[in-house]
Amino acid sequence: MTRRILFVNPFYAPEWTDELKQYLDDHKNSDTETAVAMLERGPRHVEFHYYESLVGQDVLTMVKQGEKAGFDGAVIGCFYDPFLREAREICDRMVVTALEEASLQLAASLGANFSIISVRQKCTPAFRENVQKYGMSHRLASFRHLNLTVEDLKNNRKLTEERMEAAIAAAVQKDGAEVVILGCSMMLGFYRLMQEKYGVPVIDPILAGFKQAEHLVEVREQCGWYTSKAAHYETPPLEDIKAWHLSTAYGLPDIW
Amino acid sequence: MTKKILFIQPTATPDWIPDLQAYLDNGKDADTQVDVVCLERGPKHLEYHYYEALIAGDVLHLVKKAEKDGYDGAMIACFDDPCVRESKEICDHLVVTGLAESSMHLAATLGDRFSIINARRKCEGSFRENAYRYGVIDKLASIRNLELGVHDFQSKQELTEQRMEEEIKAAIYEDGAEVICLGCTMMFGFYKKMQEKYGVPVIDAMLVGLKYTEHLITLRDAFNWYPSKIGNFETPPIEDVDGWNLETAYGYPKVW
Numbered sequence: 001m002t003r004r005i006l007f008v009n010p011f012y013a014p015e016w017t018d019e020l021k022q023y024l025d026d027h028k029n030s031d032t033e034t035a036v037a038m039l040e041r042g043p044r045h046v047e048f049h050y051y052e053s054l055v056g057q058d059v060l061t062m063v064k065q066g067e068k069a070g071f072d073g074a075v076i077g078c079f080y081d082p083f084l085r086e087a088r089e090i091c092d093r094m095v096v097t098a099l100e101e102a103s104l105q106l107a108a109s110l111g112a113n114f115s116i117i118s119v120r121q122k123c124t125p126a127f128r129e130n131v132q133k134y135g136m137s138h139r140l141a142s143f144r145h146l147n148l149t150v151e152d153l154k155n156n157r158k159l160t161e162e163r164m165e166a167a168i169a170a171a172v173q174k175d176g177a178e179v180v181i182l183g184c185s186m187m188l189g190f191y192r193l194m195q196e197k198y199g200v201p202v203i204d205p206i207l208a209g210f211k212q213a214e215h216l217v218e219v220r221e222q223c224g225w226y227t228s229k230a231a232h233y234e235t236p237p238l239e240d241i242k243a244w245h246l247s248t249a250y251g252l253p254d255i256w
Numbered sequence: 257m258t259k260k261i262l263f264i265q266p267t268a269t270p271d272w273i274p275d276l277q278a279y280l281d282n283g284k285d286a287d288t289q290v291d292v293v294c295l296e297r298g299p300k301h302l303e304y305h306y307y308e309a310l311i312a313g314d315v316l317h318l319v320k321k322a323e324k325d326g327y328d329g330a331m332i333a334c335f336d337d338p339c340v341r342e343s344k345e346i347c348d349h350l351v352v353t354g355l356a357e358s359s360m361h362l363a364a365t366l367g368d369r370f371s372i373i374n375a376r377r378k379c380e381g382s383f384r385e386n387a388y389r390y391g392v393i394d395k396l397a398s399i400r401n402l403e404l405g406v407h408d409f410q411s412k413q414e415l416t417e418q419r420m421e422e423e424i425k426a427a428i429y430e431d432g433a434e435v436i437c438l439g440c441t442m443m444f445g446f447y448k449k450m451q452e453k454y455g456v457p458v459i460d461a462m463l464v465g466l467k468y469t470e471h472l473i474t475l476r477d478a479f480n481w482y483p484s485k486i487g488n489f490e491t492p493p494i495e496d497v498d499g500w501n502l503e504t505a506y507g508y509p510k511v512w
Contacts, residue, residue, distance in 0.1 A: 012500075041505040041506070042500070042502065042505055042506070043496070043500055043502065044496070044500060048345060048490070048491075048492040049341050049342040049345045050316065050342050050345055050346050050492050051492065051502075052342075053312035053313060053316055053339060053342050054312075054313055054502060054506055056309035056310070056312055056313075057309060057310055057313070060306065060309055083309055085305050085382075086305040086306050086308070086309045089304060089305045089306055090306050121486075121487050122487055122488070122490050124487070125487060125488035126488070129385070129388070129389055132385075132388050133385055133388070230377075231376075231377040231378050231380065231381070232378070232380070232381035232382075234304075234378055235304075236304040236306050236307065240299070240300075244268070244298070244299055244300055246298065246299065246310065249268075249297035249298055250297070250298070250310055
């Protein structure tokens with residue numbers, strides 16, 4: 001059976017769509033179909049909490065549209081896991097994953113502990129909150145920063161590689177990390193070279209999120225395991241959404 | 257010197273304003289001025305994560321505008337503390353507080369452990385995440401749910417009081433709470449009776465938020481203590497906010 005997975009990119013980077021799609025297709029299972037949904041407006045990255053707040057509505061609309069269009073799973077493509085909780089809340093059937101949760105769970109299976117390589121120090125408080133939220137605080141060896149901008153990651157591959165090597169060497173040799181997680185979707189493509197060089201698993205977050213989506217779709221289909229709707233992920237009542245005219249108020253397309 | 261505080265009710269509930277204004281005016285210092293505003297569109301409560309995601313842009317732009325308009329402080333009046341982190345990030349001198357942060361920090365000072373009286377189980381997960389985020393997770397004895405909605409507390413006072421008594425008693429005698437936090441703006445007015453009855457501090461979320469805001473304004477003015485701009489609360493660069501035309505893209509007035 002074909003599984004359809006939607007990669008939701010939560011910042012505005014239309015020039016990146018084809019590369020992302022290709023990257024997913026290179027790593028998909030044979031019966032998976034992929035699509036990339038790109039924001040049509042907004043910030044070029046979500047390094048600041050404010051930007052994340054601005055993109056929320058569009059991200060959730062893309063997720064709900066994906067569910068309505070018959071996708072089996074969606075991956076929210078940012079290591080902050082923006083709106084993962086909300087997306088699971090508003091979906092009834094579609095599986096939703098995000099990069100940090102997927103990476104941490106995989107890392108915790110592959111080693112006793114892990115380090116996260118982040119772009120800048122700015123990101124680490126939010127990442128650390130997620131580590132706790134996902135129940136993984138005791139497995140975190142360290143954070144190491146590249147001290148680069150997102151622009152550098154895109155345009156300066158050599159500098160990125162140098163900084164990444166230094167950060168990973170420190171994580172493995174000084175902090176005792178057994179697994180390394182690359183903490184940004186824009187670090188795609190570096191994992192293989194790094195893990196060959198340092199001999200520990202280096203997790204590419206896009207692939208971790210994507211493969212987890214395939215896996216969760218499979219267990220949903222085969223075993224009926226899906227997001228619990230008991231409390232935390234309980235879906236808002238449609239009557240309220242209608243009665244408060246939320247679609248008109250926020251200019252939403254026909255998703256409710 | 258007068259302290260000007262904007263109380264932001266992050267829901268579309270204009271009918272609540274007179275009661276909230278009167279309650280705050282009754283609790284404020286003599287030289288404080290409090291102005292109550294609510295949202296012009298959107299949900300009537302924030303029990304669902306999705307609603308919180310929808311209101312974020314409107315709340316943050318009210319906050320930033322308050323800073324431009326010369327307010328000293330802003331309170332975001334919901335126990336989930338929506339947009340508090342983002343507000344501290346985008347402001348340069350406005351003091352911003354949330355009800356949960358204010359309540360939990362006071363509770364942690366007044367006793368060994370505290371319990372939160374909550375509306376519905378639905379909110380428990382995010383309250384616990386906030387307790388972690390604010391560094392007081394080990395002081396949290398329990399979260400007790402009334403299983404009533406936000407709109408019930410003032411309209412069904414007798415029922416609310418009865419449920420509150422049951423859960424406060426359980427929190428103190430079964431869970432070991434020494435302090436009780438009332439975990440919703442709309443639970444205002446009950447604290448005095450409850451603390452007389454049970455002999456432990458019962459913290460009213462709105463009042464503690466107001467007092468904490470006044471306190472932080474005093475500290476800012478006297479000692480220049482203000483949110484650290486290194487790391488978590490670093491402000492987005494204005495060149496990006498303007499360069500990416502974010503205000504136009506999201507239809508917000510000029511607040512930056």
